[in-house]
Amino acid sequence: MKRVYVNEKWCLGCHLCEYYCAFANSPEPDMIKALKGRKINSRIQVEGDNNVSFAVSCRHCVEPLCVKSCIAGALSIIDGVVTSDRAKCVGCHTCILVCPYGCIMPSEDHSVIQKCELCVNNKAESPACVSGCPNQAIVFEDRGFPAAGEARRPTPAFTGIAPGGLQ
Numbered sequence: 001m002k003r004v005y006v007n008e009k010w011c012l013g014c015h016l017c018e019y020y021c022a023f024a025n026s027p028e029p030d031m032i033k034a035l036k037g038r039k040i041n042s043r044i045q046v047e048g049d050n051n052v053s054f055a056v057s058c059r060h061c062v063e064p065l066c067v068k069s070c071i072a073g074a075l076s077i078i079d080g081v082v083t084s085d086r087a088k089c090v091g092c093h094t095c096i097l098v099c100p101y102g103c104i105m106p107s108e109d110h111s112v113i114q115k116c117e118l119c120v121n122n123k124a125e126s127p128a129c130v131s132g133c134p135n136q137a138i139v140f141e142d143r144g145f146p147a148a149g150e151a152r153r154p155t156p157a158f159t160g161i162a163p164g165g166l167q
Helices: 016-024 031-035 065-069 094-098 128-132
Strands: 002-006 045-048 053-056 075-078 081-084 138-142
Touching: 002 053, 016 031, 016 045, 016 128, 065 075, 065 094, 128 138
Parallel strands: none
Antiparallel strands: 002 138, 045 053, 075 081
8 A cells, every 4th residue: 555655854944844734624715715814724744953853754654553542433544544534523532642663643623633635635636735845754555464454464474584594
């Protein structure tokens, strides 16, 4: 399954991914009208300092704790993407507490949660953070990991012998 990955060596810490994400998830057709004079409320967050910066967004875990802990059934897995249903969310924020990556956050009015859904439910055709990154530090690619809700591939037993065996 394709996921968003970040190469912190290339991240400038410019926060443009946050702006593109916020715009992609707004109802406005114009970026300036959508964002000017407003607090940016994106589903991806740039962390770090002047030495190392990186963007953090939902990892769409194979066995997501957020989905298991949601008391209202507002979080679910659809085609491998962990999604939220704002109509079902009761705003208890349990999912925020259990996410090991800190990728779920309160919505702008704090009544429900918001998280990255890989732009499957908005006007972007692929994650807006990826297309908006000027340095290509954020990529959207399949690295062979199972999608959320899929069974993990069996891991071969550790033998202490490197691939290729004894020669």
